[in-house]
Structures are given as C-alpha cells and as structure tokens.
Amino acid sequence: MEKILVTRLENIVTRMENVLLKCDGSKTDKTDSPSAPSPKMSVPKSIELLDEATEDKIEQLCALSTKIGGDVNLLKNLIKDALTEHRNFVWTACGLSRPNDVGITKLIESLSKKICSTTEFKDNHRTSPFYDHICAVEAAIGGLGWVVQPKTPVPYFNEAVETSLFYINRILMAHKTSKNEHFEWAKTLKELLTKLHSYIRRHHTTGLIWNSQPGTKPTKETSLVSSAGSPSIPPPPPPPSLSSNSAGAKDSGVAALLDSLNTGLSATSRLKKVTPDMQTHKNPSLRGDKISSTNGKTGKSVSQSEPVKSSPKILWDGKVWKIEHQVENRDVVVEVKDKKEAIYIYKCTDSVIMIKGKANTITLDGCSKTSVVFDGLLGQCEVINSKSIQVQTLGELPIISIQKTDGCHVYLSRAASDTQIVSSKSSEMNVSAQLDDASEEYKEMALPEQFVTRIENKKLMISAYNQSLVVQGNAEQTNRTTNLMAPTIFLQGHGGEIYTSRFSTNGDFLASAGYDQQIFLWNVFGECDNFAVLKGHRGAVMDLQFNSDSSHLASCGTDKSVRVWDMETGACIRNFKSHTDIVNAISMNRRGPEIICSASDDGTAMVHDFRSKEAVKCYQDKYQQTAVTFNDASDAVICGGIANQINVWDMRRNDINYVLSGHRDTITSLSVSHNGNFLLSNSMDCSLMTWDIRPFVPSQRLLANYHGVVHNFEKNLLKCGWSPSDTYITSGSANRFAFVWDVKSRACVYKLPGHLGSVNCTDLHPTQAILLSAGSDKTIYLGELDLEDY
Structure with a gap:
C-alpha cells in the first residue's frame, strides 16, 4: 500500500515540475514580445441591416426639416437623438444576454428620456402651426419602445405607425395641391416608418434578438459614424510587472512544496489516524457542532434589491x-x-x-x-x-x-x-x-359572487347564491326569434385583432380575418364550430367578401394582394398582385360574370376579372383609397379614401360620374342597400350617412346622418352594413359597442356591449335577426335581435 502511494506522489511531483518549466518559459516570451494589436471591431449584422433600411431616409427627413424651419427644424434634433439611442440599444443587445427586468430598465433609460423629450416638446407646442408634424413624430418615436416587447414587437410598433399615419395623412391632405416640402416631409416620414416596420418584422419577429454577437457594444465613435467606417478598439494596456519580492516568495513556496513531496516513504509519517470517536457517523455528539470559520470573517446576508419607485x-x-x-x-x-x-x-x-x-x-x-x-x-x-x-x-x-x-x-x-x-x-x-x-x-346592494346552477324541466337554471340580489337566467328562452343555439354566442380562436367578418350569402356560415393573416370559417347554427382555416396571406387581412352564391370568397390585405378562395376545397384559385401598396377594401359584384373591385393605399381602385391575371380597370386618385363597392347594376365603382369624399366611377366611360361630399374625415366603409337604391358610408368624423344613388336624382343626394360611433386614435377602418329589408343599419365603434339604427326614425335601437376592444366590424344576417360583431379583442359575438320588419 505504501509503495503504491509513494509511486503516485512521485508522478504528481514530475507533472508539477513540467508545468512550472512551461510557465517560466511562457513568462519569458511574454515579457520579451510586444503586445499584439486588438482586432478591428466588426459591426453586428443586425445594425448593418438597420442602417441600410433607415439611414438614407433619416438624412432626407432631417434635410427637409431644416428646409421647413421653425418648430420642425427643432424637431430634427429630437428625431436624430431618439433614433441614435434606438440604434445603440439594438447594438448593445447584440453583445449581451437578455438581462432581468431591472437590468432592462437601466439599459433603456437613455432611450426613454429621448421619447419623453419628444412628448414634452409636443405638450409645450400645442399652438404651433406645425402641430400635425410634431404629433406625427411624437407618435412614431413612441413606437421605438418595441425593443422591450418580449413577444409582440411588431403589433406594438404597428400601433404607433397607425397613429402617426393619421397625422401624416392630414399633412398630405393639407398640401395635396402644392406638393411642397411639407408634402415631401410627410411622405419621407411615412417611408421611414415603413422601412423600420419591415426591418422589425423580418429580423425581430418575436422580440429583440439578444447576444447575436457576444461582447460587442457601441462606443461614442461608432454611434456617430456609419457602420462602414467603424474604428478599431485601442490595444489593451501592458500587464503590470511582478516585483522581485513577490517572485521570490512564489519560488520559495514551490520549492518547499517539492521538498515535502520528495521525502519518499516517510511522506505518510505525518498523517494522523482517524479514530472512531472523531467520526461524526459514529459519534452523535459531533453532529450538533457548528463548523467554525477558519479565516475569522463574517458572511454578509444577501438581501433583495428594493423595488424601483416610479415618479408620479x-x-x-x-x-x-x-x-x-x-x-x-x-x-x-x-x-x-x-x-x-x-x-x-x-x-x-x-x-x-x-x-x-x-x-x-x-x-x-x-x-x-x-x-x-x-x-x-x-x-x-x-x-x-x-x-x-x-x-x-x-x-x-x-x-x-x-x-x-x-x-x-x-x-x-x-x-x-x-x-x-x-x-x-x-x-x-x-x-x-x-x-x-x-x-x-343611495341604496347599497351587494353583487353576487357565487352562483347555483341546476337543471329544471330540461332547462338550465342559474341563480345567485347571495340572497340579497337574486338574478336568474334561462339558457333557453321561450321567446326566441332565431335558430341560434343560444341568444348570445361567443367565438374565439384568432391570434390577433379581427379587422373583418362577413356572413355568407345564404347565412349558413361566416368568415373572419385580421392581424394573424388567417381566414377562419365558422358555422352559424348548431355548435358554431370553426370548420376550416384558410392560409396564404403574408400580411394582415383587411377585408372579406362572398360572391352571390357563396361559392367563392375574396380577400385582401397588407401583403398588397387580392385573393379568391374556393369554398368547396378551401384552395386559393386566384392571386391578383396589381396593387403596389396595402389593399384596404374589397367588393364583389351581385350580377353578371364575377368581377372584383379593390381599394388601396397606392391611390387606385382596380377591377379584376377571373379570366385575366391583370386588372381590367384602374381608377387613379391622388390619395389613399380606403373603401370600395360596386353599385347594384355593377356598372359603377364607388370608392372613398382620405380625401373625405366619395367618387362614383362610370365603368363604361372610365370617368367620374359624380362626387358625394359631406364627410369631414376618412371614409372607412361603403355598403350598398339590398334594393340598390341607397349607399351607406362610415367615416372617421364619427358619423354614418345614407345617400340616394339612383340615376336622375336631384343634386341633393344626402338623405340622413347617424351619430354615436366613435373612432379613437386606433383609426381602424370600421365596417357598416344593412339589414335584408334595408330597414336597419349597423356599425361597430372604437368605444367597444356595436350599434343598430332604424333607418327611417334615425333612432339607435341597439347599443350592445361585451367586447373589450374596438368593434371593427358588424354584419346583419341575410335571413334572420342576428348581429355579428368582431373586434380588436380577438373575439366574435353572435347576438339575437328582436326587430320588426327585419
């Protein structure tokens, strides 16, 4: 046993001597050779893509701001500072792993100050003649906070872009005739936001990417120059020289260790035998002893950091x-x-x-x-x-x-x-x-917190357990007016905001679509199950429309396409790509061979025929088109947009037949009555209007005005529609209500709550008194109505 132990100790000594010799040799080499220069800092790929997308537009925007002068010139510095801090934050994230919430709060502090500075500038310049410019920039800069959105940065930034576009469009409208530097400024800002939105969507879809190039970080120089000319990092300082005293002490310690190991067989003579009374598993009295500290230092307790107090x-x-x-x-x-x-x-x-x-x-x-x-x-x-x-x-x-x-x-x-x-x-x-x-x-009453559910006479009865307020509901009412399984049905399944939803022509099923780029098909009666999902769009779906026999469904969206789906197979049978910008609205004709009209942000309303890949008609306007429909005879295209007016185009003469003026803000939806005599329009001026579109009508075509709908800062394109008898009209509202009006009396007969977000679309069933509503809370409601002459 002792021979084996001595042999192992000698092997250890030999290995330690070899290590010491290598260390001495490497130390001599390092002291003789000069310090190697540091390699040139490389700019992360993410920053290169960001600069490629935005650098030119930022320079153009700043140049136009200087040309305009005034408050817009002052705004230029705020834009540059905020975008620089945004770029630095993305660069910093490339070199770090994602920190905790406290760490992120410290990292984004500089960017937050720049965003707040823009907001303060806006608050202090409310009377400025350039207030629309200031509001557009303030809304856009607020979207830079996408960097701390963990899973949904694109919707967060998109909301800021939509708010900014509201003010950008106002600038474009105010200067549409002259097209001066203000017009170019607004156009450039829109292009900058579009490019930045595309960058986020492509490279940070599910959140800011961290630690893509570990160790990299921006410096004062790199944040001021472009990625093409990034300076190199200065070489590190030379290592401090070791004093002779410390070296001698180290050498003497090593020598003492070697001497103690080279004692041969006597190496184990100093080892002490451990007796049973010294072993804790055999001596219970040792188990309660505390281990004493050998260095005499007392440990410090670790306390949680105090929460950060936000300023009121x-x-x-x-x-x-x-x-x-x-x-x-x-x-x-x-x-x-x-x-x-x-x-x-x-x-x-x-x-x-x-x-x-x-x-x-x-x-x-x-x-x-x-x-x-x-x-x-x-x-x-x-x-x-x-x-x-x-x-x-x-x-x-x-x-x-x-x-x-x-x-x-x-x-x-x-x-x-x-x-x-x-x-x-x-x-x-x-x-x-x-x-x-x-x-x-005031009389005080308690709201029930517990409920009792029981079955009586084959009906579900629900009552409040708290006897101070008894509420009873019957899941199967006696006075039912429709064939819905229940008076109110709640549908859920979309992964984002729902922008559009329509009943089929026969009313047996409905379609819904929105931000998640998918089209859901639901049964209206029975269990109301989701029986199909149509996929193919590469952007949010903005509008849907069934053809006259519900065999085809047309859709359009932010991917600039117009698609047609076969309802029997679920296949996309047509994909028209004539538009060059977002397609906002779509409509299919009621009579004759199937044709489709669409309205786009590229300022055009186009007509597509199934037999041709290209558009057969194109009606150009100066500004974005947001709503479109055919008339009943399908010989005219009716479209509206941010110009606040409705143009009726004659398809035979390819010219405007007449213009409907009266709205004071963007047209969000158009719908022709079932008898073809009237037009319903919805607008961001918070009003709906009905128009007489029959031929040979006196000059006054405006019939009535309906109020109650609210368009908030979201600026969604709220849809409207008619009942089968043209007796009632409906619209959603940004204040989370769905409205139904009586056309003749102009009275609001239904104001229905339930949604937790903007109600973007409503539709009335083609045969039964059922209201469909869909909204930004990703939900759909089917509600039974009690209306005469529906």
Whole structure:
C-alpha cells in the first residue's frame, strides 16, 4: 500500500515540475514580445441591416426639416437623438444576454428620456402651426419602445405607425395641391416608418434578438459614424510587472512544496489516524457542532434589491390622459375638453381622482385604495387587477367592467340607473344607487359572487347564491326569434385583432380575418364550430367578401394582394398582385360574370376579372383609397379614401360620374342597400350617412346622418352594413359597442356591449335577426335581435 502511494506522489511531483518549466518559459516570451494589436471591431449584422433600411431616409427627413424651419427644424434634433439611442440599444443587445427586468430598465433609460423629450416638446407646442408634424413624430418615436416587447414587437410598433399615419395623412391632405416640402416631409416620414416596420418584422419577429454577437457594444465613435467606417478598439494596456519580492516568495513556496513531496516513504509519517470517536457517523455528539470559520470573517446576508419607485405623473399625450403612480394624493383633478378623450389610471395608491367633463372611457389598472369621481362617460369604466376601489359617476355610465379586483364599490347616480355591470374573478363588490326619485340617498346592494346552477324541466337554471340580489337566467328562452343555439354566442380562436367578418350569402356560415393573416370559417347554427382555416396571406387581412352564391370568397390585405378562395376545397384559385401598396377594401359584384373591385393605399381602385391575371380597370386618385363597392347594376365603382369624399366611377366611360361630399374625415366603409337604391358610408368624423344613388336624382343626394360611433386614435377602418329589408343599419365603434339604427326614425335601437376592444366590424344576417360583431379583442359575438320588419 505504501509503495503504491509513494509511486503516485512521485508522478504528481514530475507533472508539477513540467508545468512550472512551461510557465517560466511562457513568462519569458511574454515579457520579451510586444503586445499584439486588438482586432478591428466588426459591426453586428443586425445594425448593418438597420442602417441600410433607415439611414438614407433619416438624412432626407432631417434635410427637409431644416428646409421647413421653425418648430420642425427643432424637431430634427429630437428625431436624430431618439433614433441614435434606438440604434445603440439594438447594438448593445447584440453583445449581451437578455438581462432581468431591472437590468432592462437601466439599459433603456437613455432611450426613454429621448421619447419623453419628444412628448414634452409636443405638450409645450400645442399652438404651433406645425402641430400635425410634431404629433406625427411624437407618435412614431413612441413606437421605438418595441425593443422591450418580449413577444409582440411588431403589433406594438404597428400601433404607433397607425397613429402617426393619421397625422401624416392630414399633412398630405393639407398640401395635396402644392406638393411642397411639407408634402415631401410627410411622405419621407411615412417611408421611414415603413422601412423600420419591415426591418422589425423580418429580423425581430418575436422580440429583440439578444447576444447575436457576444461582447460587442457601441462606443461614442461608432454611434456617430456609419457602420462602414467603424474604428478599431485601442490595444489593451501592458500587464503590470511582478516585483522581485513577490517572485521570490512564489519560488520559495514551490520549492518547499517539492521538498515535502520528495521525502519518499516517510511522506505518510505525518498523517494522523482517524479514530472512531472523531467520526461524526459514529459519534452523535459531533453532529450538533457548528463548523467554525477558519479565516475569522463574517458572511454578509444577501438581501433583495428594493423595488424601483416610479415618479408620479399626470400627462396628456394627445390621445389619453395618463395618471400614474400617485401616492396619497387626494387633489388630482383632470379637466376633459373633448368627449373622445380617454383616462388611464395606473398603480395609484390611497388617492382621490376627480374627472371634470364627459370623457370617453376610464380604466383603472393595478390601483389600491383609490377613488374616482367623474361627470359621466360615453363608453365604459373598467377596473382591472385592483384592490379597494371606489367609483362614482355623477352622470351617465353605459357599462362598468370589474375584472380580477378585490373590493370595488360603485356609486350610480339617478342618470345611470340603466348601467350594466360585468364582473369576473372579483370579490367584495357593492353597488350604491339612487333608486328613489324623491330622495338623494343611495341604496347599497351587494353583487353576487357565487352562483347555483341546476337543471329544471330540461332547462338550465342559474341563480345567485347571495340572497340579497337574486338574478336568474334561462339558457333557453321561450321567446326566441332565431335558430341560434343560444341568444348570445361567443367565438374565439384568432391570434390577433379581427379587422373583418362577413356572413355568407345564404347565412349558413361566416368568415373572419385580421392581424394573424388567417381566414377562419365558422358555422352559424348548431355548435358554431370553426370548420376550416384558410392560409396564404403574408400580411394582415383587411377585408372579406362572398360572391352571390357563396361559392367563392375574396380577400385582401397588407401583403398588397387580392385573393379568391374556393369554398368547396378551401384552395386559393386566384392571386391578383396589381396593387403596389396595402389593399384596404374589397367588393364583389351581385350580377353578371364575377368581377372584383379593390381599394388601396397606392391611390387606385382596380377591377379584376377571373379570366385575366391583370386588372381590367384602374381608377387613379391622388390619395389613399380606403373603401370600395360596386353599385347594384355593377356598372359603377364607388370608392372613398382620405380625401373625405366619395367618387362614383362610370365603368363604361372610365370617368367620374359624380362626387358625394359631406364627410369631414376618412371614409372607412361603403355598403350598398339590398334594393340598390341607397349607399351607406362610415367615416372617421364619427358619423354614418345614407345617400340616394339612383340615376336622375336631384343634386341633393344626402338623405340622413347617424351619430354615436366613435373612432379613437386606433383609426381602424370600421365596417357598416344593412339589414335584408334595408330597414336597419349597423356599425361597430372604437368605444367597444356595436350599434343598430332604424333607418327611417334615425333612432339607435341597439347599443350592445361585451367586447373589450374596438368593434371593427358588424354584419346583419341575410335571413334572420342576428348581429355579428368582431373586434380588436380577438373575439366574435353572435347576438339575437328582436326587430320588426327585419
């Protein structure tokens, strides 16, 4: 045993001597040779692609800003600074692994300051003659925050682009005749946003890519020059020389170690025998002893870092009042000047907020012990993820939604007696209402939290367990007006916003499509199952239309294509690529051989025939076209766009027959009545209009105006439509409601809540009183209506 141990020790000594000799040789070489120069820094591929996409447009935009002068010239520096910080952040991400939330907050601090600077500039220049320019830039710069969106950066940036395009289009409209530097400035900004959007979609589809080139980071020089001329990193400083004293000490220590190992067989003589009383598994008294520290140092306990406290703010960003991080502030007052303004209250604690004036919507998110008092709302009040909330309305309140909230007390005025309350995953909810007309006192009632479900007489009966408020519902009502399986049906399956949805001509099924680039087909009756999904578009699907017998479905989208699908096989049988920009709307003729008309951002309305690959008709306009339809005889194309007017093109003469003027903002949808005599138009001026489009009609073709619809900053193309008898019309709204009006009386007969986002499309069933609505909350509702002469 001892011979084996000695042999192993001698082998170890030999290996250590060889290692020491190598170390001495390498040390001599390093001290004699000069330091090697550092290799030239390489620019990450992601930055090269970003510069290639945006560099030219940034220079053009800055040059035009200087030419315009004034506030636009001042805006130039904000644009450059923000885009530079954005470029640096992407470059930094190329060299790092994704940090935690605290680390990301520190990294994006510089970019956040630049975005806030743009917002402050906008707030301080509300009276500027270039306010549209400022708003367009502020909305676009806000989209640079896509870099911290983990999974959906493209929709985040796309929302900012759409907001910016609203102001860009206003500039284009204001200077459409002269086409001066303002026109070119707006056009260049739009092209810059388009290229940046394409870059994000292609290279950062599911979030910013981190650590693609480990170790790289931008410097002051690289952030100011282009990627083609990146300077090299200076060589590292020479290593510090070792003093002779430290070297001698090291050598003496090694020698002592070698001497102790070269003792031969006596190497084990100093080893001590471990007796049983020294072994913890045999001596229980040793198990409770604590291991003493040999170096005498005391360890430090690791404590969690303190949460970052955000500064309170009350900010108007041109779309929404943002009230955030208010703590023990009971004097918050916001004055609303326009009914389109929305209020967003985030993470406020022990505060009282007063809203003066009638607003659109109010949202409380993540608040605690907060009270909100407001004069009234056009839309809904929403309470999410909060605790101990009090909400009081002094006027009207159509609907209040309470979600994931513990403790919410709602005070309803006499004017809000018909308020609808929707709750889910919430507790301790109470309502106080003024029920007595002769008294100002409030009567308090508790909202039920538990329900009892039972089957009686082959019907499902639901009742509230709380006896203070009994609510009963019958899943199978006696007075049914349609063949739907239930009075209200909820469909879900899309992965993004739904922009369009239509019933088939016979009403047996419906189609829906939107941001997820897919077309879903659903049964209307029975289980309403999703029986097919049509795939092929490479961008969001903007509009759908069935032909006269529902054998074909036409679709269009942001991929600039118009497609036709066979409803029997689900195959794409036509793919027209005549447009050069986004295709916003589509329509199929009612009579004669099948033809399709489409409207696009390239300013054209085109007509396609199934028998030809190219467009057979092209009607050019100066500005983007957003809505289109055929007349009943299919001999005229009716289209509208951002020019706020509707052009009726005669297909035989290839010229404008007449123009319908009256709207004050972009036309979002057009629909011809089933009898072919009237046209319904929807516009971003928050109105719907009906027109007489019969031939030989006096000059006054405008028949009626309908109000109630709201177009928020989202600026989606809200669809509209007619009932089979042309007695009722319908439209969605950005305030989360679906509307139905009586055409003759102009009265709103239905204002239906339920959606949690903008209702982008509504449609009325061709044979039964069923309303279809689809929206930005990725959901579809089928609702049974009770209407006479439907």
